[in-house]
Amino acid sequence: MIKKFFDTIRPHFQPGGKLQSFHSVFDGLETFALVPNTTSKTGVSIHDAIDSKRIMSFVVIALIPALLMGMYNIGFQNYKSAGVEATFFEMFFYGLIVTLPKIIVSYGVGLGIEFVVAQWKKEEIQEGFLVSGILIPMIVPVGTPLWMIGVAVAFAVIFAKEIYGGTGMNIFNPALVARAFLFFAWPTKMSGDSVWVSTESWFGLGRQLADGYTAATPLGQAANGQLIEASMTDMVTGLIPGSIGETSVIAIAIGAAVLLWTRIASWKIMLSVFAGGALVAALFDAFGAAENVSAHLGVCQHLFLGGFTFGAVFMATDPVTSARTEKGKFVYGFLIGALAITIRVLNPGYPEGMMLAILFMNMFAPLIDYCYVQSNINKRAKRMKQE
Amino acid sequence: MDIYKIKKGLNVRLAGEAAPQLRDVKQAAEYALRPGDFCGITPKVLVKEGESVLVGTPLFVDKATEKVKFVAPVSGIVKSVERGERRKLLSIRIQPDSAQVSKSFDVTGYKTMEANTMKSLLLESGVFGFFRQRPYDVVPSPDVAPKSIFISAFSTMPLAADFNFVVQGQEEDFKEGVAALSRIAKVHVGVSPHQLNTNILPMNTSNVEVACFDGPNPVGNVGVQINRVDPINKGEVVWTLGAEEVLFVGRLMRTGKVDFTRKIAIAGSEVIEPRYAQVTIGHPLSELLEGEVKETNYNLRWINGNPLVGEKAGKGDFLGAHVTEVTVLPEGDDVHELFGWIMPRFHEYSTSRSYFSWLLGKKNYRLDCRVKGGRRHMIMSAEYERVFPMDIYVSYLIKAIITGDIDRQEALGIYEVAPEDFAVAEFICSSKLELQRIVREGLDILRKENS
DSSP states (O other), rough: HHHHHHHHHHHHHSSSSSSGGGGGHHHHHOOOOOOOBBOOSSSOOOOOSSOOOHHHHHHHHHHHHHHHHHHHHHHHHEEEEEEEEHHHHHHHHHHHHHHHHHHHHHHHHHHHHHHHHHHHHHHOOHHHHHHHHHHHHHSSOTTOOOHHHHHHHHHHIIIIIIGGTTTOOOOSSSHHHHHHHHHHHSHHSSSSSSSSSSSOTTTTBBBBTTHHHOOOOOOOHHHHHOOOOOOOOHEEEEEEEETTTTTHHHHEEEEEEHHHHTTTHHHHHHHHHHHHHHHHHHHHHHOTTTTGGGSSSOOOHHHSSSSSSIIIIIIITTTSOOOOOOEEEEHHHHHHHHHHHHHHHHTTTSSHHHHHHHHHHHHHHHHHHHHHHHHHHHHHHHHHHHO | OOEEEEEOOOOBBSSOEEEEEEEOOOOOOOOOEGGSSSSTOOEEEOOOOEEOOOOOEEEEETTTTSSSSSSSOOOEEEEEEEGOOOOOOOOEEEEEOOOOOOOOOOOTTTTOOOHHHHHHHHHHHHHHGGGGGETTTTTOOTOOOOOOOEOOOOOOOOTTTOOHHHHHTTTHHHHHHHHHTTTTTTTEEEEEETTSSSSEEEEEETEEEEEEEETTTTTHHHHHHHHHHHHHHTOOOEEEEHHHHHHHHHHHHHHHBOOOOOOOOETTTTSSSOOOEEEETTTTHHHHTTTTTTOOSSSSEEEOOTTTTTTTETTTBBOOTTTOEEEEEETTOOOOBBBBSSSSSSSSOSSSSTTSSSSSSSSBOOOOOOOOOOOOOOSSSSSSGGGGSSSSOOHHHHHHHHTTTTHHHHHTTTGGGGGGGGGGHHHHTTTOOOHHHHHHHHHHHHHHHHH
């Protein structure tokens, strides 16, 4: 039936048809609904059933626990700040109402640009943005205005991805570029104490909070030299102020399990990010200056707080922008972890270092790979000389 | 004997493996030899339509040296010289006589022959055309002495013919063939662990070394074996020869006549009774598969070779010169599957655990020929390396070929590879890149640049 539907409307989208300029959109929707039945012409006759659509879909699936938990946490923080009791569903639906527009704006703007580019280049629509589009709302503070998200998404898709040639060719992780763009364009809206709790009431859900209500993230508190209020349990379950998707360690762990089991994310990167972070955190704990609260958070708090886990699981492991050689992945991951904690501790201006650490290492990933590939090249050259 | 254990790779299990039974095939009405099967040559035709030929009469030679001859697999009358666009020679077709007559070659003293005499004999008899050389995976130039000759005595490709069965009753031909080749250069024979106690061993010849390779596909590829035993450097030349083609050499030595019959596997999920058939190269596929293939209301694909390396064949095609099996699979162009990106799809095979192949154990899959995804840039990393058992950075080499950076291709080891080595990587590629085509084109360009 669905096939018939596509068959009937196809002529309109083919060259000469009325809707010719939406050909890529039609194509995208058709391949979304039906597996394309083009068969191979040369090379292998049979193919593995995996394709990039399925890979991207699984990353989105892996993100869902963190997203749902983030929604609940938005409601939880709002009601908690208002000092009002509320049921689980009230909190969750409040979070849903606050988050959904962000997701819609992110996908709307991003996919819109992708459709236009695909049409222009006469290519298929690439599904890379399925992941970036959901990541971006999850890594911004809940108080980010929608128009800012829209601008950031447009910037990231155009300048971090399409100008390089699309999915697979970009150097920097587009979602992080969007985050960095927001961070440097509107620093007050991205950090500080007033952006982490949703303060408005929507459709009778949630409570209007007083103007100027503030709630700092634990890392923000530490950077200001205060002691962290949140308990370890809250950090693990995610009931602390923070960007929408990043707070719950448990939800992120479920996502990590999905990614590792399906081998979409590299365990080497994930493990070494944590190893690097843990080692540096331990070093700071042992040798850091006494008055620096961030230095003495301890390994667990450092790894569980802020965007560390989220970044390690979902951002550092982006196959396109990470190191592509197997040994290089260890180096790449380790340096991300180490850098993230170093930025946190040594730069009080940035309570969170994960974003910058990953972007920085995105830039250096080709260099790491270069070393390993070059060693293979040298080995071959040496072998030639011997004979 | 050295034993090499190899971990990287992937055995693709397909339904319809050939059972070890042999059926006879009637002589066909027409046979064809296609220059396209011999990579890297420019044919110059030696026969005219209506001329009668014997088994072993040269039909065309390679224009470059005019030494490498390609001979008639059957005796009869040249029916047509088929040419395509710009008079490109497509095939030479022969109508066979009912009684086959072979040309005789002088093989006296083959056991002690000099390298050059042996080479001339092979060139004269047309067997030389079956050799391939690394680099470039083309028919070798007879004027360049090879460093060594590599033979893989088994194939790990899905649905491939089992050489253990093929060689039964022809063990002497195989051994004599290897011994003859050892007159030219050192011969390395790669065997699988299952072949250790079979009659093809031991090889009692001084210039032959046997090594055992244990691992998943593509361990049976001669390229993998070369990479382990004695990797090729720039400037070196290694010849390779299919195990079944060693039998051609052996038969020539023992009888003085060439005999291009093979036991090929007829396999695949759409074959009624997958088993072996004794045929001569150039046999028309339509006659070979007549009555063997299921009657279906969906489209089928005939493949000249196995599903990973073989070539899609038309109904009027002929058995390829190097082909050791013919496979038939569903084409799949009439399948309409909903929401493939999220459905569990239990019938599909994937190495990705986003499918359930890992749960279903040793199921034999019935796969069709859909690409099952759109072409993308290389997105996932280390995908190819997982199934590519050579010390080569595959994705970097592929990128160097795509960008045409010849120095980098050399540095990354392009001289060691042939397109077939990339078959498994191409199978699992989630970006659906045509790796074998990319490598073939890269090798062709490189060869042109270097000549």
